[in-house]
Structure formats: structure tokens, C-alpha cells
Amino acid sequence: MPWRTTFNNTISTPIPADVKSSDVVKGLHNHAFLISLSPFVVRHELASTSPSGKQTYQIVDNIDFLPFGLWKREVTFTAAFEDKADGVISDIEAPAGLVIRNDYSVKSAAVGGNGGEEAGAGMMLVEEVTTSVNVLLKLFVQANLVSSHEKNHQKLIDWAREEGSGSAVVS
Numbered sequence: 001m002p003w004r005t006t007f008n009n010t011i012s013t014p015i016p017a018d019v020k021s022s023d024v025v026k027g028l029h030n031h032a033f034l035i036s037l038s039p040f041v042v043r044h045e046l047a048s049t050s051p052s053g054k055q056t057y058q059i060v061d062n063i064d065f066l067p068f069g070l071w072k073r074e075v076t077f078t079a080a081f082e083d084k085a086d087g088v089i090s091d092i093e094a095p096a097g098l099v100i101r102n103d104y105s106v107k108s109a110a111v112g113g114n115g116g117e118e119a120g121a122g123m124m125l126v127e128e129v130t131t132s133v134n135v136l137l138k139l140f141v142q143a144n145l146v147s148s149h150e151k152n153h154q155k156l157i158d159w160a161r162e163e164g165s166g167s168a169v170v171s
Contacts, residue, residue, distance in 0.1 A: 004097070006132045009146055013153035014109065015123040016161070021106045023160035024125055028088040028104050031055055031081045033159065037152040040144075042074060056080045098141060099132040125153050 015021055027033060035044045040061040047056045061075045077094035087104040094100070109122045127149060133141050 003135055004132060005135045005138055006130065007138065007142065009129045009131070009142070011127045011129065011146065011149050011153060013125045013150070013157065015106065015125055015157060017122060018164075019157055019161045020164050021123045023163040024106050024123075024156060025085075025087060026163060027156045027159050028106075029083050031057065031088070034081070034088070034090075034156070035059060035079070037155050039148055039151070047078065052082075054080055054082045096137060097132075097134055098137070100145070101130045103128045125157065127153070 015024055032044065032046075035041055035057060038061070040063060042060045042062045044057050044059040047058045049055050057079050059077055059079055061077070062072060063075050064070075064072050075095055077092060077098075079090050079092045082089045084105075086106050088102075089104075090100075090102045092098070092100040092102070104125065104127050107124050107126050109124045129145065129149070131141060131145065
């Protein structure tokens with residue numbers, strides 16, 4: 001399509017030494033929790049589960065299309081989540097032809113860095129995002145996506161820290 005563009009973003013967040021990477025993965029596998037991290041989500045519900053374990057959710061976001069709340073609208077879309085050993089892959093299909101693929105992984109900080117393991121090299125939460133959207137919506141989508149996902153990483157790490165201490169609340 002001539003009016004579509006595809007762009008990629010990688011969002012990486014160091015996992016502090018006091019947070020177990022397995023607890024971060026546990027948070028990624030908790031799809032309802034992961035969905036609830038978005039500041040735009042109003043509600044969500046599980047729509048289906050495939051025999052392979054892939055879960056599809058119906059999600060409703062409240063989106064500001066104009067600044068200062070001048071034009072808000074609820075938008076309903078689907079998101080499918082497929083767990084993997086080190087994270088989760090989500091595929092989102094939203095109105096206006098917006099398609100987003102998130103690949104969350106917990107990786108060694110040395111991966112993609114200097115190419116080798118170093119003593120004390122920590123772990124990273126890495127989210128590789130591929131977005132396909134109408135060219136007229138690119139700046140709006142990209143600005144909201146990157147800023148909200150950076151905050152979501154920190155919320156996930158905070159949850160994993162609490163999970164490791166036994167005090168996390170699961171939604």
C-alpha cells in the first residue's frame with residue numbers, strides 16, 4: 001500500500017541486580033498484567049486460547065486524538081500473546097490499519113554489546129517493536145508507543161522486584 005509505512009523501535013532497560021530475570025519473564029507471561037501496564041487500557045478480556053497456548057484478548061483503549069482531552073475516543077482491538085522461554089511475542093491489530101508486533105525478551109546485557117560475557121554484565125529487558133501504520137499516523141503512534149513502553153518496562157521491573165520478595169499483586 002502506498003500510504004503505509006513500517007518502522008522499528010528497540011526499547012532496552014537494564015534489569016537491576018536485585019531483580020531476578022525469571023521474575024521478569026513471569027511478568028511477561030502474565031498477559032493480563034502486561035496489558036494492564038498500558039496507561040491507555042480501559043478494560044480487557046480473554047477472547048480465546050488456541051491449542052498451542054496462544055491467547056487472544058479483546059482490549060479497549062482510551063486514546064486522546066487531540067491535546068488537552070479535546071477529542072478522546074475508546075478504541076477496541078485484539079492482541080494475541082505467545083509465550084516463549086525468555087519472554088513473549090504479542091501481535092496487535094487495531095483500527096485504522098495499525099499493526100504492532102512486540103517481541104519481549106530477557107537477555108544478557110553483553111548480547112549485542114561487546115559480544116562477550118563479562119563478569120558483572122547484567123540482564124536486559126529488550127522489546128523489539130515492528131509497527132505498520134498509515135503514514136499520516138506515524139508520528140502520533142511512534143511518540144505514544146516509545147514513551148509509554150519505556151514506562152511499562154519500569155513498572156514490569158518494579159513488579160518483578162516485588163514478586164521476588166513475595167509481595168507482588170497479580171491482576
